[in-house]
Amino acid sequence: MKKYIHIYLSLSLCVILNFNSYTLLAANRGKNVPKRNDSVFNVLEYGARGDGSSYDTKAFQAAWTATCKANGGVMVVPSGHTFLLQPIIFNGDKCQPNVAVQVDGIIVASTNKLDWKKNTGQWILFTKYKNGITISGNGGVFDGHGQTWWNPKADHERLVAPHAMTISNCNNVTITGIRIQNSPRMHIYIEESQEVKVFNVTVSSPGNSSNTDGIHLSRSQHVDIHNSTLACGDDCISIQAGCSDIKVYNVNCGPGHGYSIGGLGYRGSRALVSDIMIYDSNVQDSMTGVRIKTWEGGSGSVHNVTFSSITMTDVKTPITIDQHYGGARGGMAEASAVSITGITYQNITGTYTRTSVSLLCSEYKPCNNLTMAGIHLMPSKDKKQGRGGGPYCSHAYGEVLTETLPSLHNCLQPILK
Known part of the structure; x- marks a missing residue:
């Protein structure tokens, strides 16, 4: 009789322990499992092909629209890909605070002059960020393909040579860890902006490339530029x-x-x-x-x-x-x-x-x-x-x-x- 009582008590204890274990697992389900970061937006997930020959402009614009809706949102341009962009505007007037662009891949400008018909002098424009923006990278490159613009005999039908990257009417801007090369005109053009930090940036264009300032500042205050290498034609x-x-x-x-x-x-x-x-x-x-x-x-x-x-x-x-x-x-x-x-x-x-x-x-x-x-x-x-x-x-x-x-x-x- 004692033997059966002992078996009964053992079985009961196992049931209780298992029940508590399942209850604990249920209560903690997902807590230790990595979740998808809802503030990170990879351009590949928005249709970018990254093959260097297909236009990725619309995909970048869609990814940025999603990024702007997230406080601290980050648009990721991944390594291992080359993205072809026409002139593009990243407008921040409706963005949440402290958004960012992480460029680890290569971004190249279109060389088709038809893409510049409506251009007003910018390739990549960041504008109206009043709550902060960071443009950073880990080996990321912006290549403006300026060779097609520097030749004074080139037929551009009086098109305006664009700046590679423009920061306009922004506050609290950080640019770091990127390389900008072969800009048609100024590599980084900063206007009407405050509290701007530029560091660990490389600018690279030949010494005979005309009007290719490394960093151009206009009507801007409280700007800090350091630990960078700038080689250009102006x-x-x-x-x-x-x-x-x-x-x-x-x-x-x-x-x-x-x-x-x-x-x-x-x-x-x-x-x-x-x-x-x-x-x-x-x-x-x-x-x-x-x-x-x-x-x-x-x-x-x-x-x-x-x-x-x-x-x-x-x-x-x-x-x-x-x-x-x-x-x-x-x-x-x-x-x-x-x-x-x-x-x-x-x-x-x-x-x-x-x-x-x-x-x-x-x-x-x-x-x-x-x-x-x-x-x-x-x-x-x-x-x-x-x-x-x-x-x-x-x-x-x-x-x-x-x-x-x-x-x-x-x-x-x-x-x-």
Whole structure:
């Protein structure tokens, strides 16, 4: 009898344990099982083929529409594929906050000129993101196929050469981990935007590709550009009217036209640029190193600019100010000019191939309060580069705080009071 009682109790305990186990599994069903991330949207799932020959523009647009609806949504462009895109606009005025684009594959621009008939100068346009957007990548490439645009004899029926990537009217933008190459015009064009960070970005185009600025800034504030390599056919970084609080550091520039402010004051326009810092960077095989250029007849000002700890290697003219950019109209300088004051050059070193320092300022609006310290520029040892010279100063006023090479004591005149 005791034997049967023992068996009965054992069976009862097993039933109870199994019941509790099933109850526990039911209660936790799915908790430890990976779920599909509802905030990630892969362009392949929206019809993109990624074969490099089929248009994927509509699929990208559909994937982005879905991404915008998710707070923190991410549109993924996967590796192992090449996606062909016509001009496309990613509009963020109805997007949830903190959306992102993750580019791990290759995106190429159409070379069919019919696709650019309605283009207004952009290939990939991000606009109206007021709540933040991140454009990042892990080996991702944007290829603008600019070779078909750079040839001045190319038949484009007066089509506007597009910028590769445009950021327009946005706040809180991050661009990182991508490569932009062979842009028809500017590689990254940033306008009317604030709180922009660009880092770990590579720009690559031949030195003879016309008007292919690496990063072009217009009417933008609080921009931070660092740890990037920019090689192009024009300014590595171009800073235009309406820009302030711009920091550039740990950037490698060349070939190209160096780091430029301007040209400002075109056709009598008013330009204001202030609080610019470019430091701890390099320039090589470039037309200019650090440059400020303004058109005659303009107005406004450039002030509080610092160029510091920049190494030049075989740069034609490392330090340049040109208030006669484009040449005097009618052979005579105009009485109006953009004012240039409070410019500091510190620890600018390296080699030049044409002119060490060229400060060609306006007799009507002389450059004033220029500061020079730690300037050490030698002619290039590469005889093929030509013969160096300078310095040249005209209507330039400031002070030299240390001994410089070449000597600038007799080049700058005492500060105007």
